[in-house]
Amino acid sequence: MQKLRRIDIIRILMEYVKDELIICNIGCPCKELCCVKDRAENFYMLGSMGLCSSIGLGLALSTDKKVISIDGDGSVLMNLGSLSTIGHEKPDNFILLIVDNSAYGSTGNQPTHTNNTNLCKIAQACGIDAVEVSDEKELREAIKKSLNENKTKVIVAKAIPYNEKTENIKIHPIVIKDRFMKAVKN
Template sequence: MLLRRIDAIRILMEYIRDEIVVCNIGFPSRELYHIKDRPENFYMLGSMGLCSSIGLGLALSLNKKVIAIEGDGSLLMNLGALSTIGYTQPNNFMLYIIDNSAYGSTGNQKTHTVNTSLCGIARACGIDAVEVSQEENLRRIIEEALNDNKTKVIVVKVEPYNEKVENVPLHPMYIKFRFMESIKRHRKS
């Protein structure tokens, strides 16, 4: 049986200490907020398709591990990001793709990952990528990726499911300024 997206996020956050986390719009951000709110989390409340690009930009400019929690539907809108990630290969970036083969925040309409491998595309872009669907393997892979000094893509296959959680109650400007304050000390010189 496949995990749910909220389980994949919960498992990841069990291993997160002071790393920077950028989270995709809609239910993923809502679920992350519900699991573990902290200043180092950037909740995207718009800009579908840009989570991986924002995460990459942060990784290139910070001396801190950056994790982008991306959805399959969102990444499909900006597949060119994988090519850029493969070209730049920052040693502090992990792209954590939660692939439910659906646009989860708009009603679970099917995405093309029912017959397209995001892991295969990432590998074709020269990125160390792995696809996983079982919790035990996921835990091992997360732990390894957080300790490695290289770019890593983890595609977590999950079932289409939205946890019934409230919207992020923080004002977008508060999210922005709180996040900016939390990353100030990690800028590359």
């Protein structure tokens, strides 16, 4: 069984995405998403570590469109309270995809604490339907199922620490915001 990398998880997700709105965690995940499939429905967070899941929740509460937040284990650990809030609100159009590589990927792959902290169990304890996946088949099944359900879902995708060599995002932050806001309204 080949271990997944974050770039693999993003590529697989984007095979299934149509018009869903995506909020992507800071740094390397944003650059990887932009490299895999840039589109107006992607919001690249260029700052605000720890807030991707909260921003995604807020967006899901304000639209009928399906919203997917791509977050990292380090960011979720930084703002664990977001899982409790997500579990309390439970919009029927929100998927939180946590890429758990047990590392702070964008700052040099320093280890996080998910070697002994189970984010899937924490999400479940917050009342969220959550699943942990560790291979491509499980990930594909979880994504397909979640996209077809009308409920809040957390997918914790286990991965190895790895940063794909990608260019910086060349789209100005104001352009990212403006085109995303138009995509939300359409």
